[in-house]
Amino acid sequence: MTTTTHALAAPPDLGALYRRAVLSGLSGFLRRGGDLPNTTLELPAVTTDVEHLGAYARVCGFRLRDELPATYPHVLAFPLSVQLMADPSFPFPLPGLVHVRNQITQFRPLMVDEVFALRVRMADLRPHERGQQFDVVAEAVVAHQVVWRDVSTYLRRTGGRGGPRGDVRREAPEPSGLWRVPADVGLRYAAVSGDRNPIHLNRFAARAFGFPRAIAHGMWTKARCLTAFEGRLPDALLVDVHFRAPVPLPSRVAFSAHADASGWLFALHDPRRGKPHLTGSINLI
Known part of the structure; x- marks a missing residue:
């Protein structure tokens, strides 16, 4: 076509x-x-x-x-x-569209x-x-x-119940760091990205879509994860992320990463419940 x-x-x-x-x-x-x-x-x-x-x-x-x-x-x-x-x-x-993956x-x-x-x-x-x-x-x-x-x-x-889930092929390693996600990061990222979806900006709009409070942008969480690898990555790469569950604002998240044969595996989890917010990989190409 x-x-x-x-x-x-x-x-x-x-x-x-x-x-x-x-x-x-x-x-x-x-x-x-x-x-x-x-x-x-x-x-x-x-x-x-x-x-x-x-x-x-x-x-x-x-x-x-x-x-x-x-x-x-x-x-x-x-x-x-x-x-x-x-x-x-x-x-x-x-x-109502849900961003579930980014490569x-x-x-x-x-x-x-x-x-x-x-x-x-x-x-x-x-x-x-x-x-x-x-x-x-x-x-x-x-x-x-x-x-x-x-x-x-x-x-x-x-139809169906529950949030979007991708294929989980490997378990995340133990957390290597705890990150604070500030309450205003939704507003700040919206200002630079143009993504002003109300679920990222205030709790009232977020509640209308079933979230207890505003949630972080998925692409902010991906970018924040990549900052942990600065200076260690090659020029040519593939960064693949599944967005598993929203990151509420404010909150703390557990970041984990380890190298494997093809590059890196990384993840963000709820530090108390162990629920994954994001799982990703960085492969060399």
Whole structure:
């Protein structure tokens, strides 16, 4: 099937998109599924705003370097993802989608002074025991070569009970550190990422979706985990994370990591109950 590519002159207005998303949620009963939009959105010449990068680094805990953190292009691609999901052709209402997995493949680091294209599309609508899943695929392209790829898997729940779970293949090791997750990290990460989903911003909105209080962004938890490996990772890698259970704000989490034959395994757990919030791996490519 031929994909239609739309080049954008500037990043989409997330405020307008969220207002459209609210309307899509109110009229969600009219959406009865169907195919994913066969559209690719492209920003052809992306440059790095150093002040924005610095704010992102402070929120997540990265050191400032000449290379972009592997998770940083995700926030640049996020407005394009929201535009695709807020479009009337998208088969599901945006409110209620659950981000269950994220895979980032970095073929080489992107440099702060590089100009690159960002492309975002949807792929692989498939059944799940609790509903349906699909992927949002973002790519950074330099000189016609993909140097970075991000695959975010979302779940649209239509049945079943309990939260989303991925395949747990290995047990996490003993915690190597306890991290404090401050109450304001949802607001701070929303300011730099543009992801202003109310469940991250205040307890009243979170309660409406079944959470006792606001929860941290999944991509903040992934980025925070990667800061623990700074200076020890190669240029080319695959970082694969399953989001198991939300991290409430504020809270403490137990971080664990150990090396294996292909790279690293890491996890975040509730230090009292042992319940996993996130499990991940870093593989060399």
